[in-house]
Amino acid sequence: MTRRKHNQTARTIRIVGSWIVALIVFFPILWMLLTSFKSELDAFSMPPHFFFAPTLENYEQILARANYLHYAWNSIVTAGGATILGMIVAVPAAYAFAYHPTLKTKNVLLWMLSTKMLPSVGVLVPIYLICRDLNMLDSKTALIIIFALINLPIMVWMIYTYFRDIPYDILEAARMDGASTGQTMFRVLIPVSRGGLASTALLCLILSWNEAFWSLNLTTASAAPLTALVASFSSPEGLFWAKLSAVSTLACAPILVLGWLSQRQLVRGLTFGAVK
Amino acid sequence: MSARIRKRPERLLAQPAIIMLLVWMIVPLAMTLYFSTQYYNLLYPGKSAFVGLENFAYFFTYPSFWTSILNTIILVGSVLVVTVVGGVLISVLVDETFPGQGIVRMLLISPFFIMPTVAALVWKNLLMNPVSGFLAWVWKLFGATPVNWFADWPLFSIITVVSWEWLPFAILIFVTALQSLDREQMEAARMDGARGFAIFRYLTLPHLARPIAVVVMVEAIFLLNIFAEIFVTTNGGPGDATTNVPYLVYTQALLEFDVGAASAGGLVAVVLANIMAVFLIRLIGKSLTEKT
Numbered sequence: 001m002t003r004r005k006h007n008q009t010a011r012t013i014r015i016v017g018s019w020i021v022a023l024i025v026f027f028p029i030l031w032m033l034l035t036s037f038k039s040e041l042d043a044f045s046m047p048p049h050f051f052f053a054p055t056l057e058n059y060e061q062i063l064a065r066a067n068y069l070h071y072a073w074n075s076i077v078t079a080g081g082a083t084i085l086g087m088i089v090a091v092p093a094a095y096a097f098a099y100h101p102t103l104k105t106k107n108v109l110l111w112m113l114s115t116k117m118l119p120s121v122g123v124l125v126p127i128y129l130i131c132r133d134l135n136m137l138d139s140k141t142a143l144i145i146i147f148a149l150i151n152l153p154i155m156v157w158m159i160y161t162y163f164r165d166i167p168y169d170i171l172e173a174a175r176m177d178g179a180s181t182g183q184t185m186f187r188v189l190i191p192v193s194r195g196g197l198a199s200t201a202l203l204c205l206i207l208s209w210n211e212a213f214w215s216l217n218l219t220t221a222s223a224a225p226l227t228a229l230v231a232s233f234s235s236p237e238g239l240f241w242a243k244l245s246a247v248s249t250l251a252c253a254p255i256l257v258l259g260w261l262s263q264r265q266l267v268r269g270l271t272f273g274a275v276k
Numbered sequence: 277m278s279a280r281i282r283k284r285p286e287r288l289l290a291q292p293a294i295i296m297l298l299v300w301m302i303v304p305l306a307m308t309l310y311f312s313t314q315y316y317n318l319l320y321p322g323k324s325a326f327v328g329l330e331n332f333a334y335f336f337t338y339p340s341f342w343t344s345i346l347n348t349i350i351l352v353g354s355v356l357v358v359t360v361v362g363g364v365l366i367s368v369l370v371d372e373t374f375p376g377q378g379i380v381r382m383l384l385i386s387p388f389f390i391m392p393t394v395a396a397l398v399w400k401n402l403l404m405n406p407v408s409g410f411l412a413w414v415w416k417l418f419g420a421t422p423v424n425w426f427a428d429w430p431l432f433s434i435i436t437v438v439s440w441e442w443l444p445f446a447i448l449i450f451v452t453a454l455q456s457l458d459r460e461q462m463e464a465a466r467m468d469g470a471r472g473f474a475i476f477r478y479l480t481l482p483h484l485a486r487p488i489a490v491v492v493m494v495e496a497i498f499l500l501n502i503f504a505e506i507f508v509t510t511n512g513g514p515g516d517a518t519t520n521v522p523y524l525v526y527t528q529a530l531l532e533f534d535v536g537a538a539s540a541g542g543l544v545a546v547v548l549a550n551i552m553a554v555f556l557i558r559l560i561g562k563s564l565t566e567k568t
Contacts, residue, residue, distance in 0.1 A: 015374045021366055025443065026383035029390065031410060032398045044408045047416075093293035100286045108294065115301050117553040120501050121525040122546040123304035125311060125538050128529065130304070149300045156293055181286055210391040212504030213522070217530060227504065230393040234508040241401055241408075248394040259389035260382050267452045270445065271490045275453050 036245035043241040058246035075225040079208035082147030090155035098163035112153040147208040161273030162196030199265030226251040311539035318533035331540035340516040348520040358439040363446025388444035392504040453487040493556040
């Protein structure tokens with residue numbers, strides 16, 4: 001009897017504790033969202049206002065004056081382009097590794113993983129100079145190629161682990177029926193693993209959207225994505241908090257929603273297939 | 277692994293990926309290596325010359341260089357400790373089912389999807405500003421003097437922001453890993469009178485050993501590259517208090533236009549990452565062979 005009561009209390013404490021921790025972790029995002037609906041004056045008020053007359057003024061100004069859509073379009077093109085390019089290269093590679101392995105396949109996969117460990121600054125100077133000489137500074141094409149390359153190892157690994165889970169018999173059966181490699185891939189393999197492929201693409205999209213090292217160093221205006229637009233709010237210290245919050249909310253909301261929808265599937269990609 | 281399989285032309289499908297990564301890795305790295313032995317400043321383009329190891333000598337005697345290495349190690353180390361310890365505790369806390377569990381987990385992993393520039397600026401202004409920031413209000417609530425976080429505790433502030441970004445990653449991985457923990461074994465242990473801590477120590481923690489290794493590896497890769505958070509908040513300062521290796525190389529390359537010195541610094545970053553990578557790849561490689 002007392003044991004049960006004790007368990008009940010422990011459980012309640014645990015649930016309350018979970019909620020408190022979750023709200024603390026989430027608070028900065030919530031606060032940003034609230035601030036985005038405040039007037040600049042309210043945003044600075046001390047003590048902070050939890051209740052205030054909400055306004056859409058910041059969003060209107062961001063859309064009208066800060067040229068938000070230009071940056072959003074750049075983010076969509078670079079992240080989307082990198083995802084498409086990455087998938088086109090990664091799917092065939094994963095196919096070869098999963099179904100036609102050689103003695104070296106494991107080492108090649110590990111080597112791919114190791115390229116991910118090459119720090120970006122190690123190649124900053126040459127990449128910057130190459131882009132300058134090819135007239136590709138501040139170009140979306142350069143960002144697409146770079147984003148695709150930095151995510152390629154993750155994508156190959158992730159798709160590889162999905163393909164490995166598909167029984168080879170299914171492919172063999174298709175081949176017996178006279179299907180070519182291309183047909184087997186497009187008619188059998190890709191439909192069967194579309195869930196895995198979709199989460200791989202999503203992971204690449206999220207990581208590219210939030211990438212900030214190359215997008216800050218290689219763009220100035222015409223190709224600058226949202227990460228760079230947000231960064232431009234850093235200079236006049238603390239002048240436009242409400243607008244900063246509105247831009248940030250717009251820039252993060254789509255990715256946050258995508259992340260919520262796919263949290264479980266992302267684990268596999270983020271851990272190179274080691275945790276499922 | 278018969279000869280029949282090996283001859284299959286399908287193997288060529290892997291070539292584009294391999295070649296692209298090879299080019300991406302070898303060409304710039306070779307150029308970095310070459311530039312690091314040159315005197316080459318973009319402001320004086322005609323004057324490049326071979327200088328041997330002078331750029332490295334310049335870097336090694338440059339006080340900010342050692343600070344930046346130390347800062348990098350402190351940053352990576354602290355964030356790893358905070359996220360792994362915090363991640364394990366929180367994921368164990370939210371492991372048992374309860375009403376609203378789904379929402380709690382959603383809230384917990386959210387910061388991971390926030391872009392670095394947003395995370396850094398929201399923390400620096402809305403939360404950590406000494407005059408109008410939320411934390412200043414909390415401090416006043418308890419009768420304490422608000423702290424000027426980014427001015428007085430710059431590296432700590434950066435660590436806080438980065439930990440907030442990466443804690444959700446650890447939670448996400450550990451929560452997923454815990455779902456495959458054998459419940460029956462846990463129930464049996466409980467029947468035998470094992471209490472909370474013993475279960476955690478002898479069942480949960482061993483089960484999480486591999487996920488922890490993976491989290492450390494993946495985070496280390498990204499944490500060695502932390503740049504945007506510093507770029508939009510402290511610019512490496514005050515002084516060089518928050519300058520890590522990536523930021524130092526950036527200042528040499530794109531602010532001082534000293535290609536030679538920046539390349540030497542870049543190579544140091546590569547060596548630093550490689551020392552880490554050797555251990556980590558071995559770890560992951562081992563867990564791969566265990567599985568197959």
